[in-house]
C-alpha cells in the first residue's frame with residue numbers, strides 16, 4: 194500500500210497521529226492527515242483542563258471536531274487522557290482527598306459517556322509511575338487520594354463505555370527497567386484480580402539521551418504475554434536523515450513482530466507540529482514533504 198494507514202491496515206493494525214483541532218483548517222496539515230492516517234489522538238483536547246474547565250461544566254467542542262474528522266476519514270480515535278497529574282484544571286489542582294477522588298471519577302464517567310461507542314482505546318490513566326529506580330508510584334494529588342485510584346478510574350471507564358479498550362499509558366517504560374517493571378506488576382495484578390484493563394500504551398519519545406531501547410520488542414512482548422494489547426502511542430525520534438529513518442523503521446518492526454501490538458501513533462504530523470521545543474522528530478518536514486523516516490516506516494509496515 195502507498196500510505197501509512199493502508200499499509201498498517203494490511204496487517205490488521207492502525208497508524209495514527211496526534212491531532213490539534215486548531216490545525217484542521219490548515220490545508221497542508223489536513224491533506225496529510227486525511228491521506229495517511231487511520232487513527233487520531235487529540236493532542237490536548239480531551240485532557241481534563243480542556244473538557245472540564247469549570248467543575249461540573251463540560252466543554253467538548255474542540256475534541257468533538259477531531260472525532261468528527263476521524264469519522265469522516267474512517268479513522269479510529271484514541272482517547273487521551275482521562276486521569277493524569279498534568280494538565281488538570283485549576284479547580285482540580287486545588288482539591289484533595291475524597292473531594293478529588295469523586296471529582297476524578299465523575300470526570301472519567303462523564304467524558305467516557307460523552308464519547309461512548311466512538312473511542313477505540315482510552316488512555317484511562319497516564320504517567321502514574323515515578324521515573325528512576327524506585328518502581329514507586331509518582332507522587333501526585335491523585336496518588337494521594339489512595340493507591341487504588343488507578344483501578345477505580347479503570348472501573349469507572351469500563352462502566353461508562355464497555356466497548357472501548359482501556360489502556361494504561363506511560364513514558365520511559367519502553368525498555369525493561371524499574372519503571373516498566375512496576376507497570377508490569379500492576380498490569381499483572383489487575384489481570385489477576387479482574388480489574389478491567391485491555392492495553393498498555395508506550396509513549397516512545399526518543400532522543401539521544403533516551404534512544405530506542407534494544408529490548409523494545411522484548412518489552413512489548415512481555416506485556417502482550419499478560420493478555421493485553423500493546424500500542425506505541427506517542428512516537429517521535431529526535432534526529433534526521435538515515436539514522437533517524439533507521440530508528441523509526443526499527444520501532445515499526447518491533448511493533449509488527451508482536452502480534453498484540455495493534456497500532457502505532459506518531460506525536461504530530463510535520464516537524465513543525467511537534468511538541469518538542471526544537472528538532473525534527475517526525476515523519477514530514479515543516480513543508481509537509483515526506484522525510485526519509487517516512488519512507489523507512491512505510492517500507493517496514
Ligand code: XIL
Nearest residue numbers: 236237273274319364396427467468
Ligand atoms: C503534550 C502536547 O503535545 C503539548 O501540546 C502540550 O503542551 C503538553 O502535552 N506525554 C503525553 C502527552 O501523554 O499528552 C503530551 O502532550 C506529551 C507527553
